[in-house]
Amino acid sequence: MKFWRLPLDAEAHSIPQGTVNIIESRCKGCGFCIEFCPNGCLKQSKRFNVKGYHPPELIFHAEDCVECGLCSLICPEFAIFTELKEAKKITEDDIQKVTTRYSRRDRRSFKR
Amino acid sequence: MKIRLRELSHFDKEAAETLIQKDHGLHPDDKYLKPGRIPHIWCPGCGLGVVLTTFIEAVRRNRIPIDMCSVVSGIGCTGRVAGYLDMDTYHTTHGRAIPFATGLALANPQMSVTVFSGDGDLFAIGGNHLIHAARRNVNLKVICVNNFNFGMTGGQVAPTTPLEAKTSTTPTGNAEPGFNLPYLAHAAGAVYVARWTTFHPRQLAHSISQALNKKGFTFVEAIAPCPTGYGRPNKLGSGLEEMRFYRDMTEVRNGADPKLAEIRLREKFIVGTFHDTDRPDFLENYDRNVVSRVKSKQKGKEKGKAA
Incomplete structure (x- = not known):
């Protein structure tokens, strides 16, 4: 599905973009952040941390982080937090991206 | 065949501690935590850290200064919270978190006193204290972390363990139905009763604030979730699988009758804010019925003496 115009109130809104900071030495590998990230930004890494757990790492679509802060709220170890990088304006590409993300064509929707 | 063993190095406690100290301050929540105490002792997959994070989030949201916030906890895994928070905290004896906190709340009414304790502490040995504090309506904020067993001592049966659930002391299944905590608190007279799981951290933070x-x-x-004490004997899986279970098997029903909030093993249960009212608290009632009357009597006596 293709949108033929921007939403009328597109200028009133912006898309926040966040950076995910992971304190790897604290992670105990419970996987809550990986499972419950609404945008699927995280995956389990293959390397080990000091304690011998696999800490999470950002996947290729790292720009998907919208700084919702769920990972920092759900992390029991105080090992992950997000920071606001920038709030960018909504463009037609973003609308298209969001529609494809929540449509069935996107593979990441099957993950959940 | 030659076997080469890796050389054993002794555990360098100082180096480990300096590493932990160096990590302090990296996370924005660290200013609410005592330096050098994180990583905590809770198991991987335990939900206690989530509740602690949501409590810190609620304190930050309400802009309560750290000096005016105090946390009292009892014994158990949840009792460790008092050791991790960098506030006025007290780790009381088993079950006596509420009596201590009652004294604290009455001595300093401006202070926000939170009782952060587990189900085994608040409802097994401290059950009477809880219902009487609720009846008196003392200005206390109780956060009960329910993991359905006594986690720290090895997963024994607790008053909240559901019927038929296996624990280390009930290997063939629990013969007693568990407490319905929101119903009990509501019946005892709490003004605000809510229940959330660790899968609902946002709602939990909102509820606590x-x-x-x-x-x-x-x-x-x-x-x-308690993957070691409750999840393992009941085949609920790891902490993550228990979180998935809460995602699938909870139904958010705000304002529901807390009577319906009973938890049975492997069945759907309801979460939400069940009850929210206002009634005069203990200090208000005490001032109106005791302090003011005694003062008026004394005034009358003084008048009599003067005459």
């Missing part, structure tokens, strides 16, 4: 704003006895139950 609402409770911190209220005057009187508030009760928030946070259901947390």
Whole structure:
């Protein structure tokens, strides 16, 4: 599905973009952040941390982080937090991206 | 065949501690935590850290200064919270978190006193204290982390363990039905009763911040996964699988009758804010019925003496 115009109130809104900071030495590998990230930004890494757990790492679509802060709220170890990088304006590409993300064509929707 | 063994190096405690100290301050929540105490002792997959994070989030949201916030906890895994928070905290004896906190709340009414304790502490040995504090409506904020067993001592049966659930002391299944905590707190007279699981951290943070704003006895139950004590014997899997279970098997029903909030093993249960009212708290009643009357009597006596 293709949108033929921007939403009328597109200028009133912006898309926040966040950076995910992971304190790897604290992670105990419970996987809550990986499972419950609404945008699927995280995956389990293959390397080990000091304690011998696999800490999470950002996947290729790292720009998907919208700084919702769920990972920092759900992390029991105080090992992950997000920071606001920038709030960018909504463009037609973003609308298209969001529609494809929540449509069935996107593979990441099957993950959940 | 030659076997080459890796050389054993002794555990360097100082180096490990300096590493932990160096990590302090990296996370924005670290200013609420005692330096050098994180990583905590809770198991991987335990939900207690989530409840602690949501409590810190609620304190930050309400802009309560750290000096005016105090946390009292009992014994158990949840009792460790008092050791991790960098506030006025007290780790009381088993079950006596509420009596201690009652004294604290009455001595300094401006202070926000939170009782952060587990189900085994608040409802097994401290059950009477809880219902009487709720009846008196002392200005306390109780956060009960419910993991359905006594986790720290090895997963024994607790008053909240559901019927037929296996624990280390009930290997063939529990013969007793568990407490319905929101119903109990509501019946005893709490002004705010809510229940959330660790899968609902946002709702939990909102509920705790609402409770911190209220005057009187508030009760928030946070259901947390316990993969070692409760999940393993009941085949509920790891902490993550228990979180998935809470995602699938909970139904958010705000304002529901807490009578329906009973938990049975492997069945759907309801979460939400069940009860939210206002009634005069203990200090208000005490001032009106005791202090003011005694003062008026004394005034009468003084008048009599003067005449």
